[in-house]
Amino acid sequence: MWSAILPILQTIVFPGFLFLIAVSFLYEWLDRKIYAWMQFRAGPVLAGPVGILQPLADFVKLMGKEDITPAYADRRIFGAVPIMMVALIFTFWAVVPVTGSAGLVSFRGDVVFALVSMTFFCMLVFLGGFSSADRFSLLGAERAVLQLLGFEIPLMLSLTGVCIHTGSLSLSGIVSWQAENGWTLLGPQAIGFIIFLVAAQAELERIPFDIPEAEQEIVAGWLTEYSGRKLALIRLAKDMELVFVSGLAVALFLGGPVGPSPAGLEWLVYPAYFLIKLALVVAILAFIRGLFARARIDQMVSFGLRYLVPISLAQVAATILWRLA
Amino acid sequence: MGIIDWAFRKSPWILHFNTGSCNGCDIEIFATLTPKYDVERLGALLKGSPRHADILVVSGPVTRQASGRILRIYEQMPDPKKVVAVGTCCISGGVFSNGGKGPCYNVYPGLDSLVPVDAYVPGCPPKPEAILDGISKVAKKAGVGCK
Ligand code: SF4
Numbered sequence: 001m002w003s004a005i006l007p008i009l010q011t012i013v014f015p016g017f018l019f020l021i022a023v024s025f026l027y028e029w030l031d032r033k034i035y036a037w038m039q040f041r042a043g044p045v046l047a048g049p050v051g052i053l054q055p056l057a058d059f060v061k062l063m064g065k066e067d068i069t070p071a072y073a074d075r076r077i078f079g080a081v082p083i084m085m086v087a088l089i090f091t092f093w094a095v096v097p098v099t100g101s102a103g104l105v106s107f108r109g110d111v112v113f114a115l116v117s118m119t120f121f122c123m124l125v126f127l128g129g130f131s132s133a134d135r136f137s138l139l140g141a142e143r144a145v146l147q148l149l150g151f152e153i154p155l156m157l158s159l160t161g162v163c164i165h166t167g168s169l170s171l172s173g174i175v176s177w178q179a180e181n182g183w184t185l186l187g188p189q190a191i192g193f194i195i196f197l198v199a200a201q202a203e204l205e206r207i208p209f210d211i212p213e214a215e216q217e218i219v220a221g222w223l224t225e226y227s228g229r230k231l232a233l234i235r236l237a238k239d240m241e242l243v244f245v246s247g248l249a250v251a252l253f254l255g256g257p258v259g260p261s262p263a264g265l266e267w268l269v270y271p272a273y274f275l276i277k278l279a280l281v282v283a284i285l286a287f288i289r290g291l292f293a294r295a296r297i298d299q300m301v302s303f304g305l306r307y308l309v310p311i312s313l314a315q316v317a318a319t320i321l322w323r324l325a
Numbered sequence: 326m327g328i329i330d331w332a333f334r335k336s337p338w339i340l341h342f343n344t345g346s347c348n349g350c351d352i353e354i355f356a357t358l359t360p361k362y363d364v365e366r367l368g369a370l371l372k373g374s375p376r377h378a379d380i381l382v383v384s385g386p387v388t389r390q391a392s393g394r395i396l397r398i399y400e401q402m403p404d405p406k407k408v409v410a411v412g413t414c415c416i417s418g419g420v421f422s423n424g425g426k427g428p429c430y431n432v433y434p435g436l437d438s439l440v441p442v443d444a445y446v447p448g449c450p451p452k453p454e455a456i457l458d459g460i461s462k463v464a465k466k467a468g469v470g471c472k
Contacts, residue, residue, distance in 0.1 A: 040360040047335040060332035066403035215373040227376035227403045
């Protein structure tokens with residue numbers, strides 16, 4: 001009986017859907033607070049203690065607002081995109097290790113599986129912008145796909161270095177390799193980590209790569225026509241994607257949730273390690289967001305292809321030589 | 326007070342529209358976003374798209390040329406929505422009201438002759454504190470129950 005209920009509870013409560021939603025609200029708040037702190041502002045303070053309920057307030061408010069579908073939009077795709085985005089991240093969250101070296105599901109090649117999610121997300125962005133039948137949305141959608149060209153190859157190459165280094169194509173293999181070898185991955189793969197963070201920033205459409213929704217140029221980019229419930233779901237999906245990508249970075253470069261712990265307390269200590277490391281990655285991403293100004297789309301693509309690709313190729317070559325030696 | 330009303334009060338997103346202001350009011354509105362005043366404390370974000378916004382903040386005299394656009398932007402916003410008129414020009418026509426004898430030939434006698442206004446922030450230009458006060462008062466009124 002218990003063994004039948006446990007997987008369902010794991011999927012729905014912890015470390016599945018509800019945990020993911022709670023964590024993504026928490027880290028959106030953290031991101032906004034750090035961003036505000038870097039600009040000498042206070043950030044949200046009134047919703048709950050130190051404003052911690054602000055993302056929840058935003059979500060509930062958007063849920064309660066009128067939901068407008070433009071007259072010329074492709075209704076079915078326009079309405080399906082937000083739901084599909086949330087479903088996509090829920091699905092891919094299952095491979096991220098939270099409570100141990102393996103996620104809810106773990107199989108050989110789940111690193112590639114996790115990478116595919118980013119391309120899928122970008123395709124959904126394109127569909128959402130394309131089906132809105134609005135010139136700003138269309139421009140934003142176009143830019144999102146162009147941006148994908150710029151950051152996808154360096155992202156994959158940065159993960160290739162890790163996979164060759166550890167000799168494993170599964171997240172659980174990479175996490176347990178790091179646990180066995182004393183968490184020494186970040187030293188030799190530091191360049192890969194930096195490239196992963198830069199590419200993640202582009203994937204998450206945050207400053208300096210928020211080109212697909214550049215507010216001063218194209219209103220709100222591909223999001224322009226979304227309102228009410230659909231916008232709430234899209235914002236939730238974007239927050240969850242932030243947690244998902246940071247969780248990947250934690251598992252791949254920072255050793256995942258596994259660490260020294262008193263015997264028998266792993267179920268409590270490992271998620272705590274995970275949340276602390278996640279906060280670290282989110283803080284780095286928030287720092288990048290606060291420090292830079294937006295790049296142009298051509299600058300972004302040429303930066304990706306001209307600098308990030310050769311650097312990550314060199315990293316992969318060095319890793320291969322190290323493996324052979 | 327339900328959770329939805331609470332959320333509406335804690336998250337007023339702003340859209341700023343300039344109907345022909347001299348930029349005095351605009352500078353003061355943007356001052357509310359700066360570190361000293363920081364409207365994000367109230368949970369407010371400045372949004373670019375009318376579809377995302379809850380509060381329309383209008384500055385400047387409503388000229389005939391801008392009147393069509395302001396109506397369109399107002400109609401593009403999802404319900405429930407609020408409007409704040411910032412500056413004397415926006416409230417009554419101000420210096421363009423021909424010495425109180427009625428507005429100039431190209432200016433409407435105030436924003437409320439076009440769209441319903443929820444808060445008036447007088448001044449030429451009003452202080453950022455006053456604008457913050459207007460926004461927070463409108464946010465307090467917000468909620469599904471009181472459209
Ligand atoms: S109220 Fe004063 S500052 Fe504001 S737009 Fe009119 S003239 Fe300019």
